[in-house]
Amino acid sequence: MTAPVIAAGGGRAALRRNFWRGVWRVLKRKPSRMLGMVIVLGFAFMGAFGPMFYPDPLPRDTAALYAPPSWEHPFGTDFEGTDVLSLLVTGSRYVLLTALVTAVITVVLGAAIGLFAGFRRGRWDSVLMRITDMKLTIPGLPLLLVLSTIWKFTSAFEMGLVLGLLGWGGVARAVRSQTLSLRERGFIEAARGLGLSTTHIVGRELLPSMAPFIAMNMLIAVTGAVYAQVGLFFLGVLPFEANNWGVMLNLAVFGGGAMSSPAALPYLMAPLLAILLLTLGIVLVVDAMDEIFNPRLREE
Amino acid sequence: MFARRLAGHLARGLVMILVVTTVSFFVIRSVPGDPMAARYEKLVEQGMSPVAAQRAVEVLYGFAPTGGLWQQYVDYMSGLLRLDLGQSLMVPGVGVSTVLFSAAKWTVLPVLAGTLLSFLVGVVMGVYAAIRRSGRLGDVLAISGSLLHGVPQYVLALLLGAVFTTLIPILPTSGTADIMFEPGFNAGYIGSLIEYATLPVLTYALASYGGWILAMKSSVVTVLGDDFILAAELRGIKRGIVFRYVTRNAILPLFTILALSLGMLFGGAIFIERIFNYPGLGLMLIDGINNRDYALMGGAFLLITAAIVVANIVADLFYTVIDPRVRSGEGSI
Amino acid sequence: MSVTPEKKAPGVRVSGLSVVYRTPTGELPAISGIDLDLVPGTITGVVGESGSGKSTLALSLLNAVQSPGRISAGSVEIDGLGDVVKLRGEELRKARGRHIGYVFQAAQNSLNPLKTVGKQLLDLGRSHDVADLRGLVREAKDLLGRMGMDGARVLDSHQHELSGGMRQRVGIMFALVLNAHLVVLDEPTTALDMITQATILRIVREVHEERGLTTLVITHDLGVVAEVADRLAVMYGGQVVEQGPTMEVLGAPRHPYTQGLLRAIPRLVGDIDEARALPGRPPTLGTIPERGCVFRDRCVLRMDVCETEKPPVVSLGASIALCHAVEAAADRDGRADIPPAGGLQEVVGAQGATGVHEVRGEQP
Numbered sequence: 001m002t003a004p005v006i007a008a009g010g011g012r013a014a015l016r017r018n019f020w021r022g023v024w025r026v027l028k029r030k031p032s033r034m035l036g037m038v039i040v041l042g043f044a045f046m047g048a049f050g051p052m053f054y055p056d057p058l059p060r061d062t063a064a065l066y067a068p069p070s071w072e073h074p075f076g077t078d079f080e081g082t083d084v085l086s087l088l089v090t091g092s093r094y095v096l097l098t099a100l101v102t103a104v105i106t107v108v109l110g111a112a113i114g115l116f117a118g119f120r121r122g123r124w125d126s127v128l129m130r131i132t133d134m135k136l137t138i139p140g141l142p143l144l145l146v147l148s149t150i151w152k153f154t155s156a157f158e159m160g161l162v163l164g165l166l167g168w169g170g171v172a173r174a175v176r177s178q179t180l181s182l183r184e185r186g187f188i189e190a191a192r193g194l195g196l197s198t199t200h201i202v203g204r205e206l207l208p209s210m211a212p213f214i215a216m217n218m219l220i221a222v223t224g225a226v227y228a229q230v231g232l233f234f235l236g237v238l239p240f241e242a243n244n245w246g247v248m249l250n251l252a253v254f255g256g257g258a259m260s261s262p263a264a265l266p267y268l269m270a271p272l273l274a275i276l277l278l279t280l281g282i283v284l285v286v287d288a289m290d291e292i293f294n295p296r297l298r299e300e
Numbered sequence: 301m302f303a304r305r306l307a308g309h310l311a312r313g314l315v316m317i318l319v320v321t322t323v324s325f326f327v328i329r330s331v332p333g334d335p336m337a338a339r340y341e342k343l344v345e346q347g348m349s350p351v352a353a354q355r356a357v358e359v360l361y362g363f364a365p366t367g368g369l370w371q372q373y374v375d376y377m378s379g380l381l382r383l384d385l386g387q388s389l390m391v392p393g394v395g396v397s398t399v400l401f402s403a404a405k406w407t408v409l410p411v412l413a414g415t416l417l418s419f420l421v422g423v424v425m426g427v428y429a430a431i432r433r434s435g436r437l438g439d440v441l442a443i444s445g446s447l448l449h450g451v452p453q454y455v456l457a458l459l460l461g462a463v464f465t466t467l468i469p470i471l472p473t474s475g476t477a478d479i480m481f482e483p484g485f486n487a488g489y490i491g492s493l494i495e496y497a498t499l500p501v502l503t504y505a506l507a508s509y510g511g512w513i514l515a516m517k518s519s520v521v522t523v524l525g526d527d528f529i530l531a532a533e534l535r536g537i538k539r540g541i542v543f544r545y546v547t548r549n550a551i552l553p554l555f556t557i558l559a560l561s562l563g564m565l566f567g568g569a570i571f572i573e574r575i576f577n578y579p580g581l582g583l584m585l586i587d588g589i590n591n592r593d594y595a596l597m598g599g600a601f602l603l604i605t606a607a608i609v610v611a612n613i614v615a616d617l618f619y620t621v622i623d624p625r626v627r628s629g630e631g632s633i
Numbered sequence: 634m635s636v637t638p639e640k641k642a643p644g645v646r647v648s649g650l651s652v653v654y655r656t657p658t659g660e661l662p663a664i665s666g667i668d669l670d671l672v673p674g675t676i677t678g679v680v681g682e683s684g685s686g687k688s689t690l691a692l693s694l695l696n697a698v699q700s701p702g703r704i705s706a707g708s709v710e711i712d713g714l715g716d717v718v719k720l721r722g723e724e725l726r727k728a729r730g731r732h733i734g735y736v737f738q739a740a741q742n743s744l745n746p747l748k749t750v751g752k753q754l755l756d757l758g759r760s761h762d763v764a765d766l767r768g769l770v771r772e773a774k775d776l777l778g779r780m781g782m783d784g785a786r787v788l789d790s791h792q793h794e795l796s797g798g799m800r801q802r803v804g805i806m807f808a809l810v811l812n813a814h815l816v817v818l819d820e821p822t823t824a825l826d827m828i829t830q831a832t833i834l835r836i837v838r839e840v841h842e843e844r845g846l847t848t849l850v851i852t853h854d855l856g857v858v859a860e861v862a863d864r865l866a867v868m869y870g871g872q873v874v875e876q877g878p879t880m881e882v883l884g885a886p887r888h889p890y891t892q893g894l895l896r897a898i899p900r901l902v903g904d905i906d907e908a909r910a911l912p913g914r915p916p917t918l919g920t921i922p923e924r925g926c927v928f929r930d931r932c933v934l935r936m937d938v939c940e941t942e943k944p945p946v947v948s949l950g951a952s953i954a955l956c957h958a959v960e961a962a963a964d965r966d967g968r969a970d971i972p973p974a975g976g977l978q979e980v981v982g983a984q985g986a987t988g989v990h991e992v993r994g995e996q997p
Contacts, residue, residue, distance in 0.1 A: 249454075
């Protein structure tokens with residue numbers, strides 16, 4: 001990671017080319033990682049364009065309530081006879097949009113606070129880290145539930161904002177320790193010695209060397225956000241305003257009795273499978289990224 | 301050293317509890333529709349004298365509906381010092397603290413049982429995954445660990461529920477024991493307790509298992525690369541003894557994760573208790589929210605946080621006892 | 634068991650030893666075709682820059698080359714043990730520790746941080762089926778005492794309670810306590826301060842003579858070698874390029890690399906500018922030339938033949954060098970010493986700095 005300091009101009013371009021070649025090699029070595037990429041891209045596509053393929057409101061087939069899976073309804077229908085697959089696809093936009101907003105806020109806040117603390121050290125560092133520690137230990141979900149009684153964060157952006165504001169602790173801590181370790185290796189002092197400004201050191205040297213790490217955290221934040229919001233809707237403490245995977249789970253379990261009658265099972269399984277598939281995709285991609293950026297972890 | 305660490309933890313725990321109670325105080329205060337004022341007016345309408353009505357509301361929420369914000373805050377906090385969390389609306393005449401303390405055991409015991417189970421299995425599998433890290437089984441273990449670690453607890457709970465209560469209905473879905481049995485120390489009741497606790501405990505265990513396997517794997521890999529392991533091999537130390545060197549050193553950092561893991565499980569108890577209708581703190585929190593029983597809600601939130609604080613302290617003390625470097629005060633970990 | 638003074642210092646014959654490392658681009662040689670004899674009862678020093686393969690050589694003596702490396706050819710014959718390269722499993726484990734003692738670099742943590750030294754000593758005893766554990770502890774205390782430490786207290790300490798110099802002495806104790814007569818010290822004084830360094834070297838020398846050991850010292854520091862070693866092997870690019878009695882090699886270096894090394898040492902007396910660093914960089918695993926001489930890229934005496942032909946083994950007096958130029962000079966002068974470019978004056982200066990003065994007496 002000291003290379004970027006020396007490499008300039010053409011060097012950078014060459015590095016980038018080598019980098020993409022490395023990415024390709026790592027992806028190719030384990031086909032499961034390709035699968036991960038495909039899954040993640042597939043979900044992104046579904047969230048962005050999926051809802052366009054369905055009419056609003058979704059058609060209901062009142063003759064087939066809780067219909068079993070068939071060609072027409074791959075995951076059956078819900079209590080009103082709506083196709084579960086269409087619910088899943090139209091619901092994905094809210095879920096993924098929230099997740100994206102959350103991830104961006106988490107990563108930007110976390111990276112900024114972590115960098116600041118690690119770069120400044122001293123009193124700022126200890127104050128910020130105390131706050132971070134506390135945020136990490138205060139149970140997030142109960143806090144969300146309590147807050148939900150006074151603030152109905154139902155729009156995707158509001159929800160993302162709340163989750164992001166509650167979720168930056170882990171990233172901040174990790175980025176801080178990365179900054180400190182770069183510091184320990186004399187990275188910052190060396191850059192100072194070369195007469196580089198603080199903005200340059202942070203913007204051009206520290207951030208790029210941490211970018212892959214931050215990107216990985218962003219993916220992990222996406223999964224965290226998906227779980228948290230789907231969970232909140234599932235618990236039923238928020239008003240059901242938008243179509244959402246969590247709402248589907250709630251209606252399947254507490255309305256359809258999926259914990260005792262098999263009729264509502266497909267309705268329950270559809271969002272669960274979606275969550276599992278998304279998790280699988282992200283785990284595989286993170287695994288690939290891990291190997292690209294930490295050659296040390298490469299197994300013998 | 302030991303005492304100083306403990307004091308530090310207690311101080312931090314107190315600050316956390318202060319923050320949490322302050323949050324719940326302000327939430328109760330600013331709930332739309334002001335439930336306290338509404339209740340007060342209702343009581344007065346019913347013919348209660350204003351003073352008596354005020355007293356009644358104060359008993360319910362822990363602070364008087366009239367008076368300045370600061371005065372209310374001080375009232376609420378001093379009530380907490382006396383472990384007075386107000387009165388529950390749902391269970392009239394019973395203090396919230398009584399309700400919650402009887403609920404706490406349904407959260408704490410299953411969480412601990414699940415943690416212990418997953419810790420034991422996860423550590424063993426983690427060691428195996430580290431030693432066989434280039435083999436197929438090691439790969440499978442590591443990937444399954446990542447997946448389980450990534451999947452949210454409610455998904456696990458719902459999947460387990462779907463399999464064991466809907467598809468193959470062999471386990472009960474709700475409650476802590478069959479009402480047929482007289483609670484007490486008898487085989488029938490205890491057997492029933494275990495039967496009803498199986499799904500919650502299994503969920504807690506599966507939810508944290510992935511974390512243990514991953515942490516132990518990477519820890520073992522790190523220790524295997526340490527110089528003292530090579531040194532021991534070059535001294536001709538028996539394999540069994542070297543293995544013990546590796547595992548003991550590798551398990552140490554896991555105690556720092558133990559605190560995080562317990563925190564996650566106590567937080568996740570909300571889902572698991574809701575899904576299996578298990579009357580622990582999480583279910584109380586939800587019930588409090590859904591029934592606008594704010595004293596119950598605040599109390600449950602407080603107790604969940606307190607459980608996490610205690611878990612943190614216990615995990616750290618464990619660590620202190622095991623690592624000689626920390627014990628003698630040299631390590632800065 | 635305890636002490637069996639009858640046990641004699643073993644001789645070691647390394648012949649044709651090659652170690653390769655498996656990498657994504659194929660197997661690369663770390664050391665290739667090394668021949669080296671450790672004469673019973675002597676201290677042999679191996680010097681080289683980092684990456685020259687000296688640590689790999691040291692580990693090969695215990696057949697302990699770490700994955701992804703492996704010994705691909707050659708043998709290491711140790712008196713009383715046979716060919717170590719052929720030893721496997723329990724046989725190999727029992728040879729380590731009991732017959733061959735290995736001392737790690739002091740800066741490395743060679744002790745289990747969670748156990749006291751004493752408990753690790755007992756682990757060692759149990760691993761080697763020592764019946765009299767009390768005797769073992771007594772022996773350890775005795776050794777530690779002789780190295781100037783409070784034995785009982787050290788045995789009761791954890792690693793983090795010991796300083797670097799103390800750890801190093803504990804490491805030496807572990808290597809000797811089972812009465813091994815072949816001792817390998819890997820960078821024994823690196824990262825220690827000058828005074829501790831001198832103490833450790835004195836201890837190595839004393840214990841070596843007292844117990845009648847065969848000792849191998851791996852180092853990058855010529856001063857260390859000059860101080861303790863009877864014989865010296867210079868490694869470069871995975872090969873021993875020059876070896877012989879220490880005084881001879883340092884006093885009249887033949888190989889251009891040895892000469893360069895000596896020239897690079899700054900002297901206490903005289904102009905600091907006279908110290909000249911060797912130009913270029915040592916080869917790494919991937920850049921060792923497959924054919925010809927490994928040193929040619931940095932060599933001042935380079936010839937065309939160095940590109941293609943493996944350097945010949947040239948014996949001059951008691952020492953051996955692998956070099957085309959040395960051979961050519963020997964042929965030209967009718968086996969006379971080539972006037973070393975390093976110059977005797979410089980060598981004497983270099984040794985003055987490291988405290989060996991006897992060389993003066995040997996000057997012609």
